[in-house]
Amino acid sequence: MEVVRPMERVGERLRAAREALGYAQKGIAEAAGSKLRSWQDYEAGKKTPGSQVIAGLVSLGINANWILKGTGPMLLTGAGIETTQNQSGSGFDAELDAVEAQLADLDVPIDAAGADSSLRALRDRLHEIATAPSAQDRQKARAELMLKIAFADQAASTAVSERRKGLGARMRQVDADLDAAIESVGVELDPMIREGLKTVMYAHGLTTDGAVVFLEFLRASQTK
Numbered sequence: 001m002e003v004v005r006p007m008e009r010v011g012e013r014l015r016a017a018r019e020a021l022g023y024a025q026k027g028i029a030e031a032a033g034s035k036l037r038s039w040q041d042y043e044a045g046k047k048t049p050g051s052q053v054i055a056g057l058v059s060l061g062i063n064a065n066w067i068l069k070g071t072g073p074m075l076l077t078g079a080g081i082e083t084t085q086n087q088s089g090s091g092f093d094a095e096l097d098a099v100e101a102q103l104a105d106l107d108v109p110i111d112a113a114g115a116d117s118s119l120r121a122l123r124d125r126l127h128e129i130a131t132a133p134s135a136q137d138r139q140k141a142r143a144e145l146m147l148k149i150a151f152a153d154q155a156a157s158t159a160v161s162e163r164r165k166g167l168g169a170r171m172r173q174v175d176a177d178l179d180a181a182i183e184s185v186g187v188e189l190d191p192m193i194r195e196g197l198k199t200v201m202y203a204h205g206l207t208t209d210g211a212v213v214f215l216e217f218l219r220a221s222q223t224k
Contacts, residue, residue, distance in 0.1 A: 008045035010068060010217075015043045017062045017074060032056035048217035051196030058204040065206060068213045076205075092129055092139045099126065099146065109152035123151050130156065138203070174201050177208040185215040187222070 018028040029039035033056040034049070041047040049057075049067075058064050058076070065072050099122055112123050129135050130143040141163055147156035178198055182189055189197075197214065200206045206214075 009070060010048065011043045011045035013067055013070060013074075014039075014049070014057075017057065017067070018043075020074060021060060021062075031060060048214065048221065051193065051200045051214075054206070054214075055196070055200050055204055058200070064200055064204050065210045068206070068210045071210075092132070092135050095125070096129065096139065096142050096146070103146065103150045106150070108150045110150055112151050112153075123147065123153070126151075130159070171202060174198055177201065178211060181208050181211040181215055185212055185219055187215050187219040189215070189218075193218075 018025065021028065023031065025039050025043070026036050028034075029036045032039070032049075032053050034042070034053045038047065038049075038053075042049050042053075054064050054067060057067060061076050063072050063074060063076050066074050102122065106119075110119055110123075112120060115123075126143045126147050130140050130147065132140070135143075141160070144156040144159045144163070147153035148160050175198065178194065178201060182194075197206075197211060201208075201211055
C-alpha cells in the first residue's frame with residue numbers, strides 16, 4: 001500500500017485551495033507572498049510553507065488549521081470564495097482606506113448630529129463594517145477606531161477599550177501555547193520563525209495542534 005507523507009497531504013490541500021480561489025500557481029504564489037518555485041515545491045510535498053505564506057493564505061480566506069491538519073472547513077467562517085476575495089478580505093480594507101482618506105482632511109471629532117448626509121453615511125458604513133459577520137477582527141477594530149477618533153462614538157470607544165484589555169491576556173496565552181508546542185516537538189526555533197508562527201496563532205487562528213504539525217514538518221526538514 002502506498003504511504004502518503006503528511007507534507008504531501010498539505011500539498012494536496014494547497015492545490016485544492018489554489019483551485020478553489022481560481023489562481024494559477026504564479027498568481028497564488030504572488031498573492032500569498034511566496035516565490036513560484038517555492039509554491040510548486042509546496043504543492044509537490046517537497047517543502048512546508050512558512051508562517052508568512054500561511055498568513056498570506058489566511059488573508060485570502062483559507063483556514064490555517066485546514067492547511068496544516070485538514071481540520072475544519074477550507075474557507076474561514078462566514079466567507080464564501082467570492083466574499084473572501086471581495087468583501088471579507090481586500091474589499092473591506094479598500095473601503096476602510098477610502099474612508100480614512102476622506103476623514104484625513106477633516107477636523108475631528110465630527111459632530112454627527114450636525115454633519116451633512118455624506119458624513120453621516122460614512123459613520124453608518126463604519127458601524128456596518130464594525131458589526132459585519134464577514135469582516136475580520138482587524139477590520140472591525142479599524143472601523144471602531146475610526147468611529148472613536150473621527151466621530152467620538154461612545155459605543156466604539158467602549159469596544160476599543162475592551163479589545164485592548166484582552167490583547168495582553170491573549171498574547172500571553174499564545175506565548176504559553178507556542179512554548180508548549182515547541183517543547184513537545186523538541187525543535188530549535190529561530191526567533192524570527194517563532195514570531196511569525198506566533199502571529200499566525202494570534203492573528204489568524206492557528207491552533208496549538210496546528211502549530212505542532214508545522215513544527216514537526218520543520219524538524220523533519222532540519223534532520224534531512
